[in-house]
Amino acid sequence: MAASAPTAPARPPVRRRRPRLGAYGLLLPASIVIGVALGYPLVRQFVLSFQEFGLKQQFGAPPEWVGLQNYTDLLTDSYVWTVIARSIAFCLVNAALTMLVGVALAVLMERVARGARMTLQVALLLAWGTPVLASMTVWQWLFDTQYGVINWTLVHVFGLDQFDRHSWIVQPLSFYLVATVIVVWMSVPFVAFSVYAGLLQVPAETMEAAQLDGASPRQRFWNITMPMIRPVLTIVLLLQVIWDLKVFTQIYTLQRAGAPTRETNLLGTLIYSMSKDFGQAGALATIMLVITLALTGFYIRKMLKEDEL
Numbered sequence: 001m002a003a004s005a006p007t008a009p010a011r012p013p014v015r016r017r018r019p020r021l022g023a024y025g026l027l028l029p030a031s032i033v034i035g036v037a038l039g040y041p042l043v044r045q046f047v048l049s050f051q052e053f054g055l056k057q058q059f060g061a062p063p064e065w066v067g068l069q070n071y072t073d074l075l076t077d078s079y080v081w082t083v084i085a086r087s088i089a090f091c092l093v094n095a096a097l098t099m100l101v102g103v104a105l106a107v108l109m110e111r112v113a114r115g116a117r118m119t120l121q122v123a124l125l126l127a128w129g130t131p132v133l134a135s136m137t138v139w140q141w142l143f144d145t146q147y148g149v150i151n152w153t154l155v156h157v158f159g160l161d162q163f164d165r166h167s168w169i170v171q172p173l174s175f176y177l178v179a180t181v182i183v184v185w186m187s188v189p190f191v192a193f194s195v196y197a198g199l200l201q202v203p204a205e206t207m208e209a210a211q212l213d214g215a216s217p218r219q220r221f222w223n224i225t226m227p228m229i230r231p232v233l234t235i236v237l238l239l240q241v242i243w244d245l246k247v248f249t250q251i252y253t254l255q256r257a258g259a260p261t262r263e264t265n266l267l268g269t270l271i272y273s274m275s276k277d278f279g280q281a282g283a284l285a286t287i288m289l290v291i292t293l294a295l296t297g298f299y300i301r302k303m304l305k306e307d308e309l
Helices: 023-048 069-075 078-111 114-129 132-142 149-156 172-199 204-212 217-228 230-245 249-256 267-273 278-308
Strands: none
Touching: 023 278, 069 078, 069 278, 078 114, 078 172, 078 230, 078 267, 078 278, 114 172, 132 149, 132 172, 132 249, 172 230, 172 249, 204 217, 217 230, 230 278, 249 267, 267 278
């Protein structure tokens, strides 16, 4: 019998590969939620800024399209420019002080013993976790004209009799001093914990090698540690500038305690005071957004360049 020809092994059926869900597909659900939650109010605010939307419109009257009239009225008002300059100065001073104190506390947490570090961390968490209005009540007691601890200490401990029954929120300069203390106190914990987390990622081997090469502690900090945690510092500073520019609760609460409103308004409280004219409020909020983007544009471009590398 003739040998039969060997048969070729049967090939397994070819399975069609399903397209893999890429990173953009994974980001799509979150992007939709963020777009709806943040995009709609932003678009609505932008549309309102071109309309006359006052009390009549709140009760059902159709809004009137006024074009750039709201922006023209605001940008030709000297008081609005005063508030803008005041807000930018307040933002930059508070952001700088918050970063300085926060970085110092982060370095302190890295270098102290475990017990002291835990005590400091608990204190920062309590300051960070306390509700803003509750904290403001305590701060108002501290700076109270008659019974405040601050005035009592300055008069009876340091002998400064001019602070007897001194009102800290009547004068704009002392008002912003108190506001700065409160805002920095509330913002420092976030900066301290963020920078401390960055410091923990600095390789100990790199620091030991630099120490063996003769680098001083100051040189190791500025030439090794700071460049390594620069991305963390950039993001934290970016967020801090945004938060300090739109600060509202602390300023509004102090104003309600008896401070002169016109001399202490910032952009947030000025926008809130325009509740009878949503059109101008929307225009000023849009201007505030543009200022925020201008102040943070440098850091945003820097972060985008670092991501491309």
